[in-house]
Amino acid sequence: MTTAARTLRGLLPAASDYRSIARTWRADLLAGVTVGIVALPLALGFGVSAGLSAEAGLVTAIVAGLVAAVFGGSNVQVSGPTGAMVVVLMPIVATHGAAAVAAISVLAGVVVVAAGMLRLGRAVSFIPWPVIEGFTLGIATIIFFQQVPLLASPHTAAAGEHSSNAVVAAVQALVAADPGYLPWSLAAAGLVAVCMVLAPRLRPGLPGSLIGIALVTVIALVVATPLATIGALPASLPAPALPDIDLTTLGALVGPALTVAALAAIESLLSARVAGAMADTGTFYPDRELVGQGLASIGSGLFGGMPATGAIARTAVNVRSGGRTRLAAITHAVVLLLVVLVAARPVGFIPLAALAGVLMVTAVRMVHRATVRSILRSTRADAVAFVVTALVTVSFDLIVAVAIGVVFAGVFALRSLSKATTVHREPLPGDAEPGDERIALLRFDGPLFFTAADRVFDEVTATNGVSVVILRMSQLELVDATGARVLGDIVTWLERRGVTVLIKGVQPGHEELFRTVGVLDALRHHKHLFTRLEDAVAHARSHVARERASGAA
Structure with a gap:
């Protein structure tokens, strides 16, 4: 049976409509x-x-x-x-x-x-x-x-x-x-x-x-x-007829x-x-x-x-x-x-x-x-x-x-959802090391779509005095094209100002959208994409260490 035939059959009366009539x-x-x-x-x-x-x-x-x-x-x-x-x-x-x-x-x-x-x-x-x-x-x-x-x-x-x-x-x-x-x-x-x-x-x-x-x-x-x-009132139903109208x-x-x-x-x-x-x-x-x-x-x-x-x-x-x-x-x-x-x-x-x-x-x-x-x-x-x-x-x-x-x-509803989108700066995991103050670990929570995009951009780009920013994406829920585009704009904005951007925890459902919109292409290097937070933090510390060594020289 074709799909169209099954659809039509599902829209017509069936014997199953009266299956329980014997007892009811x-x-x-x-x-x-x-x-x-x-x-x-x-x-x-x-x-x-x-x-x-x-x-x-x-x-x-x-x-x-x-x-x-x-x-x-x-x-x-x-x-x-x-x-x-x-x-x-x-x-x-x-x-x-x-x-x-x-x-x-x-x-x-x-x-x-x-x-x-x-x-x-x-x-x-x-x-x-x-x-x-x-x-x-x-x-x-x-x-x-x-x-x-x-x-x-x-x-x-x-x-x-x-x-x-x-x-x-x-x-x-x-x-x-x-x-x-x-x-x-x-x-x-x-x-x-x-x-x-x-x-x-x-x-x-x-x-x-x-x-x-x-x-x-x-x-x-x-x-x-x-x-x-x-x-x-008439004592019977009227005869059926098409409405007379021009x-x-x-x-x-x-x-x-x-x-x-x-x-x-x-x-x-x-x-x-x-x-x-x-x-x-x-x-x-x-x-x-x-x-x-x-x-x-x-x-x-x-x-x-x-x-x-x-x-x-x-x-x-x-x-x-x-x-x-x-x-x-x-x-x-x-x-x-x-x-x-x-x-x-x-x-x-x-x-x-x-x-x-x-x-x-x-x-x-x-x-x-x-x-x-x-x-x-x-x-x-x-x-x-x-x-x-x-x-x-x-x-x-x-x-x-x-x-x-x-x-x-x-x-x-969109306004409430946009308020649920938050960006928090978290402390780095493990024992503190010299130069950690130059690393910003930013965790995204909730959905990221068009109503919250501008606010998120302003909050992230307001981060000052750092050399490396880690964007933690594992808690990010719904993302639309506008939200993904803003993430790409954030990466581009930070990189142009000499801030290295690392992205951690891109969910499989978001990866294709991020590639299509250009979020991942905006990274300075393809190795700046991580699945484990520990690896991302270690990479960030190595960047800061090189920067400090270069400054000392």
Whole structure:
């Protein structure tokens, strides 16, 4: 089998995906039903919050949830509409209209599939933990404030009426709030929130969100209220079709599609990684996960849904409920499909304020205070990366926020590493001999790369009053081309001033780089390279002895 064939085979479903199903199917079915119950209000709410419809969120949860479960790289990942994706889609809907979302979903899906084929699944490991948590805090903040317009008025804001920034839009919505509507909507959202908080305390596993939504819906049906509802939902899935969009508009959607693709890849890989840390859920294949998530978004777009990602909250519920194979995520999609086929009419009576309450509580639960405290109390670099990522997420763009957070973390990491590079003057080994004061034994510790290069050059060349300098390299760790070039410059600078340079302990991994960059060629003689410190010191003393003898003569 060729390498390409093996790679392709590793990205496709296999019988081994269901190897343990014979002993786990009961737990998987129960977990799937549980996740389906949890996912229903979230799917409806995220569809509305994105500026689309509750139907779009439900279709996405069903189609993408099923496709990703079969083709993805995790045994327990549950996929569908998520809050992070809603944050990205809102400005897209405001600019290009709701009809463009299906096309963006397909385009983004193609990009994510290509990323999986190109083996980019490990890229998420380069995102530091504080950046991930800052990203999460920013998303949670946006999701919370996105619900304010739903509570302020019985009609969602028309496109362009409110700012594209969730916090600003929330303030605008409150200023223009309907005083006859606001008390009812706040009461509905508050009742749902109370149910979500109290239900698990009364009995673990109780679906507080569904209980709260059911109570609010019944009250809204019995009592005359001004609460706006989801409205009529179709009793079946729409027929699949290619998005109807012209080439001019398609070109304008490429940029948004790339943003959506980046978010889908990052969030899905992070979610699967978190799931793998929660329990023994089998092998996780990140490249296959990208392929599966890409196909899920393509499928969702063909059915008129929105882009999908792995959902951390629903995946965690799946794992905690005992889900261990893909059967659980598949069951979750089937449960949601049955809701469409059997209970579409009752679902249409759910007040939007109730969904807003669900999402507000979900947003609050996304942020763990202990995690925030631990990051803020860790290092200044990590705290800055966390805060900056959160602020940029809320103020500008999710992908930009991750990029800036990674850059901040990288800059501070390089700064810390550069501080770890030290040069110490050591005493010569053995008994002191006349002329030893004319010999400088300099030991290099830590990594030597571009951020520390100038400082190391200044420290070494500041050594005065010596005839011989021994550069001890055995403790030198990472060396890049700039670091090696500076070592060559140090040797050249000292030799030009009549100081003999000896190099001791070049590690095998550094020798080729030192030869290529010219460090070893800068030595006065090829015999000035040593493997033993004793030999280097003896050679240095012989130089000093000749110098003293010459001076005495």
